Amino acid sequence: MTSTFCWDQGILRRMRKAAKRKSPETTLAPSNVPPRVAIVIMAAGKGTRLKSQMPKVLHEAGGKPLLAHVIAAATRVVPPSDIFAIIGHEAEKVRSAVAGTGINFVLQSEQRGTGHALMVAQGALSPYNYVVVLSGDAPQITPQTIARLLNFHLDEQAGMTLLSADFAEPTGYGRVVRTNPSGAEVKEIVEEKSASAAQKRIKEINSGFYVFAVPELFANIGRLSTSNPHTEYYLTDMAAVLRKAGERVVVYKTENSSEVLGANTRGELSQIDEQMRIRKCRQLMADGVTIFYPATCVIDNDVEIAADTVIEPFVQILGKTRIAEGCRIRSYSVIRDSQIGANVLVRNGCILEDARVASNAVLGPYSHLRPGSDIGEGAHVGNFVETKKIKLGKGSKASHLTYLGDAEIGAGVNIGAGTITCNYDGVNKHTTTIEDGAFIGSDSTLVAPVRVGKGAYVGAASCITRDVPVDALAIGRAQQVIKEGWAKEKRASRKPK
Ligand code: UD1
Ligand code: CA
Numbered sequence: 001m002t003s004t005f006c007w008d009q010g011i012l013r014r015m016r017k018a019a020k021r022k023s024p025e026t027t028l029a030p031s032n033v034p035p036r037v038a039i040v041i042m043a044a045g046k047g048t049r050l051k052s053q054m055p056k057v058l059h060e061a062g063g064k065p066l067l068a069h070v071i072a073a074a075t076r077v078v079p080p081s082d083i084f085a086i087i088g089h090e091a092e093k094v095r096s097a098v099a100g101t102g103i104n105f106v107l108q109s110e111q112r113g114t115g116h117a118l119m120v121a122q123g124a125l126s127p128y129n130y131v132v133v134l135s136g137d138a139p140q141i142t143p144q145t146i147a148r149l150l151n152f153h154l155d156e157q158a159g160m161t162l163l164s165a166d167f168a169e170p171t172g173y174g175r176v177v178r179t180n181p182s183g184a185e186v187k188e189i190v191e192e193k194s195a196s197a198a199q200k201r202i203k204e205i206n207s208g209f210y211v212f213a214v215p216e217l218f219a220n221i222g223r224l225s226t227s228n229p230h231t232e233y234y235l236t237d238m239a240a241v242l243r244k245a246g247e248r249v250v251v252y253k254t255e256n257s258s259e260v261l262g263a264n265t266r267g268e269l270s271q272i273d274e275q276m277r278i279r280k281c282r283q284l285m286a287d288g289v290t291i292f293y294p295a296t297c298v299i300d301n302d303v304e305i306a307a308d309t310v311i312e313p314f315v316q317i318l319g320k321t322r323i324a325e326g327c328r329i330r331s332y333s334v335i336r337d338s339q340i341g342a343n344v345l346v347r348n349g350c351i352l353e354d355a356r357v358a359s360n361a362v363l364g365p366y367s368h369l370r371p372g373s374d375i376g377e378g379a380h381v382g383n384f385v386e387t388k389k390i391k392l393g394k395g396s397k398a399s400h401l402t403y404l405g406d407a408e409i410g411a412g413v414n415i416g417a418g419t420i421t422c423n424y425d426g427v428n429k430h431t432t433t434i435e436d437g438a439f440i441g442s443d444s445t446l447v448a449p450v451r452v453g454k455g456a457y458v459g460a461a462s463c464i465t466r467d468v469p470v471d472a473l474a475i476g477r478a479q480q481v482i483k484e485g486w487a488k489e490k491r492a493s494r495k496p497k
Contacts, residue, residue, distance in 0.1 A: 035129040037082065037150065038214075039074045042117045043067050043136030044088030044108040049264045055090040057136035058097055059269055062276035063300025063318055066263055067094065069139030071101050076143035077132070077150070080104075084124050085136065086117045113232025114208070115224040118217070128214050130154075133235070135208040138262045140272060145254055146209075152252040153211035156184065159247025160217070160238055163209040165257035172264070173205035174236050176251055184250040187243065189236035193229040204253065206236060207260035213247075220245050276301060306342075324359065333364070341377070355387075358394075376411065393436065406448065407432040416442030416460065423448045435470070 047056025057067035067085065074083050080102035087094045088108040095105050108120045118125075118133065125131050132150055134141060145163070153161035164176045172192055177199065179185040189206045190199050223241045224233045243249045254260065263269040280301055281294035288307025291297055298316040299305075305317070306325035315329050319337035326343040329335070333350040340346070340357045347364030354371035357363065360378040367381045372389035375381060379392045382399035390404045393411035398404060400417035406429050407421050419440050421432040430448035434440065438452045441460030452458060453470035462476035 036127060037078055037130045037132065038125055038128040039078055039083045039132045039134060039146070040106075040118065040121055040125070041067065041070050041074065041083065041085045041103075041134045041136050042114055042208075043070075043094060044086045044091070044111050044117055045137070046089040046111065047137070047264070050266060050269070055094050056263070057094060058090075059263060061139055061263065061269060061273040062280065063298075064302070065097055066139040067098055067136045068101075069301070070134050070136055070141060071098055071103060073141050073143050073146060074132075074134060075101065075103075077146045082128075084121060086121055088117075113226070113230065114235035115221065115233030115237060118235055119221055119224075119233065122218050122221070125214055126218070131212050131214050131217065133208075133210040133212065135262060137264065138208060138260055140259045140261060140276065141209065142256075142259060145256070145259055148254075149209065149252050150211055152250070153213075156248060156250045158211075158250045159213050159242045159245075160249045161211045162186065162189070162239065162249075162251050163207040163260065164204050164251045164253045165207055165260045166203045166253070167205045167257060168203065170203050170205045171200075174208075175199050175202040176204045176206055177202070178204075178251065184252070186239050186249045186251050188240040191228065191234065191236060204251075205260075207254070208262065209260065210235070210238075212238070216242060216245075216247050220247075330364070338369070404432075406430065407434065409434045410436035410438070410454070412437045413440070414438075415440045416444065418443040420445045421448060422446065438468075 043057040045056055050056055050059060052059065058065045062069065071083065083103040084106050085103055086106045086108050088111045091107055104124065106121045106124050108117050130150070130153070132146060149161060149163050162176065167173065174189045174191045175195055176189060177187045179187045220241050221238065224237050226233055228234060239249045258275050261268060261272055263272050277298060278294065280299050281291050281297060284299065284305050285291055289305045290310040292311065293313035296313045297311055300318045303317045303321045305323045308325050309323055309327040311329050312331040314331045316334040318335065321335050321338050323340045324342040327340055327346065329346045330348040332348050333346050335352045338352045338355040338357070341359035343360050344357050345362045349366045350364040352369040355369035355373040355375070357375045358377040361375050362380045364383065366383045368386040369381065370386065370388035373387040374391045376392050376394040376396060378395045380397040380399055381387060381392065384400065385398050385402045388405040390407040390409060392398065392409045393413060395411055396409055396413040398415035402415055402417065402419045404415070404421050406423040408431060413434050413436065422445055423429050423432065432446045432448045433451040435452065435454035437455045440452065440458045441462060443461040444458050445463045447463065447465045450464055451467040453468055453472065455471045456468045457473045458464055458468060459473065459475035459477065462474060464474055464476050468474040
């Protein structure tokens with residue numbers, strides 16, 4: 001998907017309106033230039049409540065780190081060069097996990113609260129007119145809601161706009177105290193620990209997402225104090241601070257409350273993960289994929305599946321997997337980072353990782369395709385067959401109990417049951433080449449590097465250490481010996497005395 005989400009419809013109109021209200025020395029952009037909007041993602045916290053060695057924002061939901069979801073939503077609103085992640089706890093780990101996205105990072109080496117996180121970003125943000133603040137631990141935010149929040153802020157000509165939602169169970173969240181129930185104006189945000197009994201009954205929670213006018217934010221951020229139960233600088237206190245300074249502070253409520261759920265505990269993390277996966281299944285079904293019993297299927301966010309593919313219960317499809325149309329994925333298969341062509345049948349219990357499977361192929365039951373497996377059109381890989389870094393040509397078959405590693409296998413090849421490519425000599429890996437139409441008898445070992453020529457036969461139970469010429473027969477096994485009557489004599493000699 002491309003980053004095409006458009007937030008700035010009507011932006012110039014809004015800007016002109018906003019500029020009119022401002023004094024002449026306003027730092028807002030001239031009215032014919034779109035305003036500069038940055039997005040800040042707060043991601044420096046430790047995540048104490050997860051009781052983890054790993055930083056909170058790297059915990060996964062929907063198959064990827066929480067922070068990666070937030071970045072994906074943000075980059076559909078502004079380009080990565082205008083996105084700043086505030087990192088601190090295990091900063092290098094967080095940075096390297098999402099470095100590929102092209103966003104910027106600001107280091108908050110000591111985490112002294114969400115307000116402090118914005119203080120350290122002042123230098124990076126000063127060239128901007130507006131900043132949208134997102135939370136790295138709330139991964140279900142959508143680009144549409146970010147855009148609506150931003151547009152609402154511009155329409156309302158506010159100094160601060162916060163995103164809220166109604167929660168039946170608001171405990172733990174900051175509560176929004178409006179100046180009057182019917183208006184959008186906010187008096188203050190109270191954190192759970194400081195809330196009165198009456199305030200605790202408020203169901204409208206602060207999502208932790210905001211838009212600020214940048215000059216107003218930094219003209220007043222110095223007024224935050226740490227006089228609260230955590231002795232931290234709370235960004236939430238900016239509501240009361242800006243209001244006192246005569247700025248407009250308003251709230252925009254989203255109807256979709258799941259969008260703002262934060263993953264502070266393992267329980268919340270699993271709830272978010274479940275919601276994401278059900279949403280993914282619903283979206284795939286809407287696009288024509290049949291999923292039986294979706295609650296049992298684990299499908300990562302970035303997976304693509306075409307119409308008329310059928311997913312049976314208890315299937316996992318992970319990472320960047322792409323599955324074309326008309327496939328059937330039977331129960332208990334786990335497919336990661338793989339590409340599957342049209343009309344492929346994956347029978348029960350297959351494990352695929354970083355594999356490619358061309359159309360009309362049949363896998364399983366219980367095939368294990370390890371990285372670099374490239375299965376040709378109409379090929380068969382059967383039960384208890386393990387493959388790694390191989391090419392299996394069109395229509396070739398390896399149906400039973402076989403290991404194929406580091407092999408180039410042509411078209412129309414038959415690999416008998418129990419065949420093993422001996423690819424490793426203890427130091428290096430070597431390639432086995434099997435040309436088109438060759439027949440490998442059951443229980444053969446092919447000691448690489450070795451080549452079996454086109455159309456050649458390998459007798460069952462052979463140990464092949466030398467190349468087999470085109471159309472030849474190779475037999476590499478001990479001669480059979482017959483000893484007439486041997487068994488009968490043996491039995492006789494064993495009779496009790
Ligand atoms: C915050 C809000 C609360 C709101 C809730 C919504 C404050 C004081 N409270 O609480 O009103 O209902 O979000 O989810 O803001 N972080 C930093 N640097 C810091 C501290 C935190 O970057 O010094 C980051 C965290 O990594 C996290 C985000 O800011 O991604 C929010 O911090 P967190 O501690 O989770 O705040 P909440 O207690 O959830
Ligand atoms: Ca949180």
